Amino acid sequence: MSNYPYPIKIRAVWWNDSSKEVCWINTKKLPFDEEVICSNDPGRVAKAIIDMEIRGAPAIGVAAALAVASYAYRISGKLSREEFFREIENAVNVLWNTRPTAHNLFWALKRMRRVIHDSIENKLDMSEVSARLEEEAKKIMDEDIWSNIRLGEYGDQLVPDNATILTHCNAGALATAAFGTAEGVMRVAWYKGKKIKIIATETRPVLQGARLTVWELVKEGIPVTLITDNMVGYIMRKGLVDLVIVGADRITREGYVVNKIGTYMIALSAKRNNIPFYVAAPTSTIDLESTINNVIIEERNPDEVRKVIDKYITLPEVPALNYAFDVTDPDLVTAIITEKGIVKPPFDENLRKILS
Numbered sequence: 001m002s003n004y005p006y007p008i009k010i011r012a013v014w015w016n017d018s019s020k021e022v023c024w025i026n027t028k029k030l031p032f033d034e035e036v037i038c039s040n041d042p043g044r045v046a047k048a049i050i051d052m053e054i055r056g057a058p059a060i061g062v063a064a065a066l067a068v069a070s071y072a073y074r075i076s077g078k079l080s081r082e083e084f085f086r087e088i089e090n091a092v093n094v095l096w097n098t099r100p101t102a103h104n105l106f107w108a109l110k111r112m113r114r115v116i117h118d119s120i121e122n123k124l125d126m127s128e129v130s131a132r133l134e135e136e137a138k139k140i141m142d143e144d145i146w147s148n149i150r151l152g153e154y155g156d157q158l159v160p161d162n163a164t165i166l167t168h169c170n171a172g173a174l175a176t177a178a179f180g181t182a183e184g185v186m187r188v189a190w191y192k193g194k195k196i197k198i199i200a201t202e203t204r205p206v207l208q209g210a211r212l213t214v215w216e217l218v219k220e221g222i223p224v225t226l227i228t229d230n231m232v233g234y235i236m237r238k239g240l241v242d243l244v245i246v247g248a249d250r251i252t253r254e255g256y257v258v259n260k261i262g263t264y265m266i267a268l269s270a271k272r273n274n275i276p277f278y279v280a281a282p283t284s285t286i287d288l289e290s291t292i293n294n295v296i297i298e299e300r301n302p303d304e305v306r307k308v309i310d311k312y313i314t315l316p317e318v319p320a321l322n323y324a325f326d327v328t329d330p331d332l333v334t335a336i337i338t339e340k341g342i343v344k345p346p347f348d349e350n351l352r353k354i355l356s
């Protein structure tokens with residue numbers, strides 16, 4: 001295991017070496033209950049992703065990769081070789097079809113598929129295949145943590161001492177393998193002694209800001225103030241925000257940022273108020289293949305909007321829209337902070353350069 005230069009206090013998803021299972025903290029129960037679940041069943045992990053026990057683009061990619069490896073161990077030696085590979089491919093497909101927007105999920109599963117195909121070609125036995133899948137999944141997990149640390153160090157260069165940073169949703173340790181993207185930048189700034197303050201939006205309807213970002217920052221000791229989503233414009237106008245840092249579920253080759261619903265309104269308000277709007281994301285979130293027109297914006301159960309934490313707040317029969325993500329235009333983004341450096345506009349040119 002790597003020696004990280006900063007404390008790693010929270011992990012969202014990890015590998016249990018003795019049971020060969022994927023484990024996760026059930027973010028649905030936070031901040032009140034720190035429930036840990038472990039499984040070697042890809043169907044169970046898929047359900048955890050769909051139900052948002054595991055959420056956040058990098059975390060779902062890491063969890064899916066670990067789930068494939070743990071399932072390989074579970075069925076290794078119990079089936080014929082053909083059945084073994086068929087089962088593993090099925091597991092990849094089940095995990096692939098959980099949430100459509102986050103690029104990291106498909107990026108991670110493509111890496112796992114490459115290992116499966118190489119193993120078939122090289123006629124590896126089932127225990128060797130399982131070990132290779134474990135190795136690749138752990139690499140994906142560790143690379144995610146290092147990417148967050150590195151992008152945190154780049155992002156720190158953009159954070160003045162005493163800055164107040166507004167963030168949306170949770171792009172923290174709980175949305176990644178550990179450390180976080182937007183929160184990764186905050187962590188590095190904090191560990192370097194900068195007296196930053198964070199403003200967290202509550203992030204309706206699932207309340208990732210109120211439940212997760214607040215919990216995570218309080219645990220870290222970083223001062224955080226909670227606001228409702230609809231306060232953003234007013235507090236920006238009042239001069240209470242120095243910069244915005246959010247994460248991303250997918251960044252297209254043109255530089256469109258797909259992130260938690262509400263991000264676009266924050267970016268618009270930031271532009272109007274001359275506040276820098278930064279996106280912190282590992283390069284595994286950048287999708288050079290799609291244009292914004294190909295990206296599927298997930299629509300979730302409208303009951304999430306009709307309810308607040310399982311309790312109806314409106315008439316149960318009222319129609320409700322529940323888009324989980326929105327799209328922020330490239331011209332509203334000041335810079336994209338990655339583990340390979342800070343990408344400035346024009347994004348259509350510079351994203352390609354950083355990935356080459």
Ligand code: MRU
Nearest residue numbers: 055056057171175181247248260
């Ligand atoms: O629906 P969620 O909670 O999975 O949405 C998460 C976000 O929108 C995050 O900002 C994004 O995944 C980046 S996480 C580092």
